[in-house]
Amino acid sequence: MNRVALFLRHFRDMYRYYTRWLPSVRQDTDVFEKGYRIVPDMLSVEECSRIRHDFDRALHIELPDDTKTGTYIVARREAGDQYDKHVFHLMNYQSIAPWIVERLAAPIQELFKAEVGHDFRVNSYSIQVDWPDTQTKRGYHNDSFLVNYKAFIYLNDVLDVDADGPYTVIPRSHKDIGRKVFNLMVNFFRSWVPLDNMDFLYPDTKKHAILGKAGTGILSCQALAHKGWHNHTTNKRYVLILYLVPATTPQKEWKLGKEFKLQHTITADDAARKAA
Ligand SMILES: O=C(O)CCC(=O)C(=O)O
Ligand SMILES: [Fe+2]
Numbered sequence: 001m002n003r004v005a006l007f008l009r010h011f012r013d014m015y016r017y018y019t020r021w022l023p024s025v026r027q028d029t030d031v032f033e034k035g036y037r038i039v040p041d042m043l044s045v046e047e048c049s050r051i052r053h054d055f056d057r058a059l060h061i062e063l064p065d066d067t068k069t070g071t072y073i074v075a076r077r078e079a080g081d082q083y084d085k086h087v088f089h090l091m092n093y094q095s096i097a098p099w100i101v102e103r104l105a106a107p108i109q110e111l112f113k114a115e116v117g118h119d120f121r122v123n124s125y126s127i128q129v130d131w132p133d134t135q136t137k138r139g140y141h142n143d144s145f146l147v148n149y150k151a152f153i154y155l156n157d158v159l160d161v162d163a164d165g166p167y168t169v170i171p172r173s174h175k176d177i178g179r180k181v182f183n184l185m186v187n188f189f190r191s192w193v194p195l196d197n198m199d200f201l202y203p204d205t206k207k208h209a210i211l212g213k214a215g216t217g218i219l220s221c222q223a224l225a226h227k228g229w230h231n232h233t234t235n236k237r238y239v240l241i242l243y244l245v246p247a248t249t250p251q252k253e254w255k256l257g258k259e260f261k262l263q264h265t266i267t268a269d270d271a272a273r274k275a276a
Contacts, residue, residue: 003195007188010195013145014184017223018177021147026117031149035174035224037115038210042104042217043240048155049214052238054097055090055127060265066258069095074257075266081194083138086131087228088262088271092254093240094125100240101125108151108242111219119247120149124254127155128239130165130228131272137230140170140198142180143222147246152218155238161209165232167218167239168209170202174223198225 001009030037043051058064064071071092076084094101105122112120130137143150158164173179179201187195202225209229210218220226228237243254 003188003191006195007184010145010184014177014180017145017147022175024118026115029115031112031115031219031221034171035221036169036171036210037111037219038212039111039217039219040212041215042107042153043155043215045214047103047215048153048238051093051097051100051127051240052155054093055129055238058090058096059088059129059262059271060267063262063265064090064096066261070253071095072258073262074260075262076260078260078262079257082192083136084133085136086133086271088129089241089257090127091256091258092124093127097125104153104242108217108219108244109247112149112151112244115219116149120244121247121249121251122151122242123245123249123251124243124256126241126243126256128241130232130237130239132165132232132234132236134231134233137165137228137232138197139230140202140225140227141194142196142198142225144196145180145223148222149244150220150222151242151244152220153240153242154212154214154216154218155240156235157213158216158237159211159213160234161211161229162231163234164211165229165235165237166209166211167220168207168227168229169220170206170225171208173198173202173225174221176225179225 066072074089076087158166183198183200187197
């Protein structure tokens with residue numbers, strides 16, 4: 001889609017989000033009030049370690065066969081933009097680890113029902129890993145202007161802002177209108193940035209960087225201005241991401257980022273070095 005059409009579509013989506021979606025959701029919850037809710041101990045330390053191990057094996061030893069499983073690894077550095085050169089995603093993890101659906105689908109769907117007041121389905125599970133990166137992390141953004149929720153579960157301890165590079169949000173920004181319209185309009189004239197960047201009017205002084213032990217869950221409205229902390233200096237961070245869609249959305253193949261699919265395994269050194 002060309003940039004003008006995309007710009008117009010974002011405006012339409014934003015209009016629908018504010019006029020139809022937000023008035024329809026439960027209003028007395030954290031996800032409405034702040035845009036996110038923390039849920040401790042969603043996974044055990046052993047479960048986190050098992051998922052980290054599956055990721056490491058897939059990235060370094062044997063890539064999943066996506067023709068059989070639909071599971072593949074996206075290397076953000078293949079996207080050809082200036083962002084996230086140290087970030088890797090193992091997509092559709094549930095196809096090689098069906099236990100994760102048994103373990104998390106029902107509780108997460110219940111939590112979102114209670115927070116938002118609508119029925120959701122977990123559409124896909126992915127593992128994101130960030131190597132330390134102080135140069136290329138994408139700044140504040142929205143993940144589109146549609147109804148968009150994710151659950152994140154930290155798979156290792158994320159206890160220090162600079163050392164661990166946490167998921168970082170501007171609380172309550174999912175209800176802003178003016179700042180978002182301003183960013184969208186400015187981005188239209190900055191052809192080198194994605195239209196959903198939120199680079200302006202959201203200073204880090206207003207941030208909440210979400211820290212937590214391995215197993216900590218974050219229920220997040222992706223209309224928040226959010227980012228992975230950009231000054232991530234020391235420890236690799238593993239996160240399980242659950243993509244939620246309204247329960248009425250038809251199930252279809254989940255191919256997000258497949259055009260940037262890794263074709264061969266890489267070493268940890270390579271993942272860290274190329275990202276610099
Ligand atoms: O924690 C991060 O790295 C940010 C992730 C993000 O922006 C997303 O999943 O939409
Ligand atoms: Fe995002």
